[in-house]
Amino acid sequence: MLRSVLPTLARRTILATTPSSLAARVLTLPLSRAPARPAAAASWRRTFATAPQEPVKGNKVRSYVESEGRFSSLAYRSLGLMLLTGAAIYLYFDIEKEKARQVIEARNADQAVGKPKLGGPFSLIDTNGKPVTDADFRGKFMLLYFGFTNCPDVCPEELEKMATALDSLDPTMSTKITPIFISVDPKRDDIAAVRDYVAEFHPRLVGLTGTYDQVKAAAKAYRVYFSSPPPEENVDDDYLVDHSIFFYLMDPQGAFVDAYGKNLMADQVAARMRARVEAWEKTEGPIAA
Amino acid sequence: MGNTPSTPARAPAPPAPAAPTVGAKATPGQYDAEFTKQFTGYNQDGKPVGSEGQVFKPCCVCPDTKRERDECVLANGEENCAAFIERHKACLRSYGFSPK
The missing domain is CATH 3.40.30.10 (Glutaredoxin)
Structure with a gap:
């Protein structure tokens, strides 16, 4: 469920917090640095890097103007980015945790079926x-x-x-x-x-x-x-x-x-x-x- | 196996024989009604024979109940497979054998 919500959520938040090109660049940083899950990181980067491109193209000026009222100070922008990053990292680990649980479950099921407890001294x-x-x-x-x-x-x-x-x-x-x-x-x-x-x-x-x-x-x-x-x-x-x-x-x-x-x-x-x-x-x- | 939902609102069908489940208790003869009698008598050697004179072999007459039983015992231990064991015995009886 989380997985399906996530891209939508990410896209929506990025759209809301323009200037989005900046947000995208900052957000990809911590995730692309995570070496443990290169494939997952790549897919994340794609979500963040490609999603905001539609509004940026051609609408760049308008986006800046619109955003001025909501995020007037740098402090607000940083806070927003921090919260976003935090949320992203939290969701990322939540998904990884779920994946790990599924792997363990599958392994246990395999043992239950394929490896009966038998043998012993005779x-x-x-x-x-x-x-x-x-x-x-x-x-x-x-x-x-x-x-x-x-x-x-x-x-x-x-x-x-x-x-x-x-x-x-x-x-x-x-x-x-x-x-x-x-x-x-x-x-x-x-x-x-x-x-x-x-x-x-x-x-x-x-x-x-x-x-x-x-x-x-x-x-x-x-x-x-x-x-x-x-x-x-x-x-x-x-x-x-x-x-x-x-x-x-x-x-x-x-x-x-x-x-x-x-x-x-x-x-x-x-x-x-x-x-x-x-x-x-x-x-x-x-x-x- | 026989657990497909039957057509709703039909007149009460005769109670379907319960397929054995792991860990189920079983009483001797519980499954006998499931198997129609296959043997017509015994030959002079005391072996059960069918209507066409074929001599039945205990090894080979009930491959399905036997396989189910063996797999259950392998996976769960004999103490948890009483129903499967009884069911195979019921099948053997329908072929004229007297399993212990």
Whole structure:
């Protein structure tokens, strides 16, 4: 709103306080000197410098005569200019403040949508039967997928996509990312089952499983929905496991970077991973392959 | 999604099923009425089948409710997505599955 009022206001005040050419020149001084916002200053100068030109041209003499009654003394003129300058500066900063607020708001909105709060410690068992935690994977990016080995359709599809994405990257880039499969079906997925399963998809794919509680905690941290029966529930082995399908890219410090859903193709996943790794290396330094 | 204002002053329409919202409470079966029964029975393996004999797969029968649920959980955490979770289960039931 302010922005629309301002030029009108400026034009009107300048017209009222002729000699306007003087007013324009004085007013542009403090604003054109402000180095922080050159673009804004330029637009201001334009407002003040061009607006008064119409009445000045050809009407110069008349304007002087008219003004004589209202601003007879230099003191009045200076006071008027001072007030005008003050008002202009006040409005200028008011607009800048509003702009800054909008930028901050936009940034917050972006974080709320694009960066869910997820990730965190997990404590599981690897395919050699050794306990591992998220800390063991620091120093490289992690590409996490939660699934189960009896998954008939979606998991193989997604894990193949993951393997394709990784292999389409330059090998020096690909080795900066550790692909990890975490089973959400610990009841059926013992260490051997997970070991055989991950070997089918990628030579570097790490398979992890654990107790029901361990898996549940990991899934919760990464905001993975899954439903598989808890151990105390007595069900036959042909139960339905339902889980969300995302790959999570975590940076070398374990912080969440990106999530890739079913809607993305392997080349899109690869391109986004590459961009993330490059961006990280630019600010944090190279990752040992 | 289904929130367009309907024509005014029409006879009271049957209550439209409420689309889930983040943080909404949900009771089992709340969304069942939204989904018409798709399966006609079970084959000899106990898998639900449709009217043309097709065998349904739990992974793939309800992609929309599943995607909505997964995205909600990813963005808000499972504890805030009970309605989305229930709605996907209701959809699975309409295909003859018995999700927990």
